[in-house]
Amino acid sequence: MKLIFEKSVPGRKSTILGKCDVEQVSLPESMKRSAAPALPEVSETDLSRHYTELCHNVHGVNCGFYPLGSCTMKYNPRIDEEIAALPGFTGVHPLAPPETTLGCREVLDKASEYLCEITGMDGMTFQPAAGAHGEFTGVLLIKKYHDSRGESRRNKIIVPDSAHGTNPATAAMCGYQVVNIPSAPNGCVDLEALKAVLGEDTAGLMLTNPNTVGIFDENILEITRLVHEAGGLCYYDGANLNAIMGAVRPGDMGFDCIHMNLHKTFATPHGGGGPGAGAVGCKEHLKKFLPASALMDGAGELQVRSFAGNFLVVVKALTYIMTLGREGIPEASANAVLNANYLMRKIQGTFEPAFDRICMHEFVLDLSEFKKRTGVSALDVAKSLIDYGMHPPTMYFPLIVHEALMLEPTETESRETLDWAADIFRKLYDLAETDPEYMHSAPHSAAIARPDEVRAARNPILRYTAE
Numbered sequence: 467m468k469l470i471f472e473k474s475v476p477g478r479k480s481t482i483l484g485k486c487d488v489e490q491v492s493l494p495e496s497m498k499r500s501a502a503p504a505l506p507e508v509s510e511t512d513l514s515r516h517y518t519e520l521c522h523n524v525h526g527v528n529c530g531f532y533p534l535g536s537c538t539m540k541y542n543p544r545i546d547e548e549i550a551a552l553p554g555f556t557g558v559h560p561l562a563p564p565e566t567t568l569g570c571r572e573v574l575d576k577a578s579e580y581l582c583e584i585t586g587m588d589g590m591t592f593q594p595a596a597g598a599h600g601e602f603t604g605v606l607l608i609k610k611y612h613d614s615r616g617e618s619r620r621n622k623i624i625v626p627d628s629a630h631g632t633n634p635a636t637a638a639m640c641g642y643q644v645v646n647i648p649s650a651p652n653g654c655v656d657l658e659a660l661k662a663v664l665g666e667d668t669a670g671l672m673l674t675n676p677n678t679v680g681i682f683d684e685n686i687l688e689i690t691r692l693v694h695e696a697g698g699l700c701y702y703d704g705a706n707l708n709a710i711m712g713a714v715r716p717g718d719m720g721f722d723c724i725h726m727n728l729h730k731t732f733a734t735p736h737g738g739g740g741p742g743a744g745a746v747g748c749k750e751h752l753k754k755f756l757p758a759s760a761l762m763d764g765a766g767e768l769q770v771r772s773f774a775g776n777f778l779v780v781v782k783a784l785t786y787i788m789t790l791g792r793e794g795i796p797e798a799s800a801n802a803v804l805n806a807n808y809l810m811r812k813i814q815g816t817f818e819p820a821f822d823r824i825c826m827h828e829f830v831l832d833l834s835e836f837k838k839r840t841g842v843s844a845l846d847v848a849k850s851l852i853d854y855g856m857h858p859p860t861m862y863f864p865l866i867v868h869e870a871l872m873l874e875p876t877e878t879e880s881r882e883t884l885d886w887a888a889d890i891f892r893k894l895y896d897l898a899e900t901d902p903e904y905m906h907s908a909p910h911s912a913a914i915a916r917p918d919e920v921r922a923a924r925n926p927i928l929r930y931t932a933e
C-alpha cells in the first residue's frame with residue numbers, strides 16, 4: 467500500500483480552521499522556519515481510507531483468534547477503557563496537590579491491596595512501565611536487600627534454560643552473573659542441577675511457574691526452600707498470571723518478589739508497544755526498598771520511572787478485578803486452563819504436544835519429527851495460519867523445544883473458535899503432505915510475506931524522507 471506522503475496532492479486539505487480568537491503574535495525572523503514542513507496534503511476521505519486500509523493490514527484480538535503463547539492476547543472488556551477514559555482520571559496532573567487527588571490514590575491503594583491478595587505479597591509498586599522493567603526493579607530490590615545485610619558478595623542469579631529471554635537479560639543488567647541450569651526432561655527445574663549451583667554467592671533464582679512450556683512445577687516448595695537455605699531470594703516472573711490467579715499464590719509458593727504484566731492478565735490491550743505496567747509486589751522484608759512515588763508509600767531511594775507509573779493502566783486493572791470479583795478471577799483462570807487443554811487435545815493426533823500431560827494456560831507443540839518427514843517447518847505452519855485469519859502462535863520458544871509452536875488460547879475464546887482453530891491445524895497438517903511448496907512460501911494473502919525480521923528490528927525505516 468502507498469504511504470500517506472505518496473497520496474499527497476499539493477493544495478488538498480482536510481481541515482477548516484476557525485477564526486483565530488487569540489491575539490496574533492509575530493515571531494522574530496530568526497525563529498521562523500525557512501520552508502514549510504513537508505506534510506502530506508490529502509482530503510478527509512483519503513485520510514480516513516488510508517487509516518482504514520492500515521487497520522485492515524493489522525491483526526488484533528478484535529479481528530480474530532490470537533493464540534500467541536506467553537503473551538495472553540485476551541479480549542479486554544470495553545468497560546475498562548470507559549472507566550480509564552473518565553475525565554477525572556485523564557485530566558489529573560501528577561503534580562496536583564495531593565489533597566485534590568485522593569481518588570487516584572484510592573485507585574492505587576485498592577489495586578495494590580487486591581493484587582497483593584491475588585499474589586500473596588505485602589507491598590507493591592506500579593512504577594515499572596512493562597514486564598522487563600518490572601523484572602529490573604524486582605531484581606534491584608533483591609540486590610538492595612543483600613547489600614543492606616552486608617552480603618554484596620552474592621553476585622549470581624540462577625535462571626533455568628526455559629526462562630523468558632528477559633530474565634537473564636535483567637539479571638545481567640543489574641550487574642549479576644547469570645547461572646543457567648538445564649531443565650529436567652519434564653520441562654521443570656532439575657533439583658540436582660539447582661543444588662549443584664547454589665552457594666554462598668547465590669543472590670537469587672528467577673522462575674516462571676507455570677513455566678514457559680505451560681507446566682506447573684510440582685517441586686516448587688522444595689525449590690524455594692533450597693534457594694532460601696542457601697541465603698538467596700526467589701523472584702517470580704508473573705508476567706502471565708492467567709493460569710493461577712485465584713487458585714494459587716506465588717507468595718505461598720515461597721517467592722519473595724514478583725512482577726505482573728497488567729497488560730497481559732489484567733486487561734490492557736498490548737502488542738503494539740502501547741503503555742503497559744509491570745507491577746512489582748514483594749514480601750514484608752523487601753518493602754522498604756520499593757520505589758517511592760508522589761502518590762504511593764515507599765521510602766526507598768529507588769526510582770525507576772516518573773511519578774506513579776502508567777496510572778491509567780492501573781485504573782483498567784482495578785476495573786477488571788472489580789468487575790470479575792472474587793468468583794470471576796479464579797473462573798477466568800480455570801477457563802484459560804480448560805481452553806488450553808481442550809485445544810491441545812483437539813490438535814493432538816496431528817501436531818503433537820512437546821509434553822503429553824495436562825497443561826496450564828498454554829502448551830507447546832513439537833514439530834521436529836513433522837519437519838523431518840515433510841520438510842515443513844514450524845515457521846511455515848505459523849506463516850500459513852495467517853492466510854486463515856489466525857495470528858501465528860509464538861515460534862521457536864521456549865528454546866528447550868525444537869521447532870516449537872506455543873499456543874495460549876486464553877479464556878475469552880469460545881468453544882466454536884477453538885474447534886475452528888483445531889480444524890485449521892489439521893488442514894495444514896494434511897497440506898504439508900500434499901503441497902509443502904505452498905507452505906514454504908506462505909502467507910499468500912498478507913501485504914508482506916516473509917520480512918527479514920532481524921534487519922527489520924535492527925534497521926527499521928521509521929521516517930519518510932521527502933525528495
Ligand SMILES: *Cc1c(COP(=O)(O)O)cnc(C)c1O
Nearest residue numbers: 536596597598630632703705706
Ligand atoms: C511477556 C513476558 C515478559 C516481558 O514483558 P514485557 O512487558 O514485554 O517487557 C517477561 N516474562 C514472561 C514470562 C513474559 O511472558
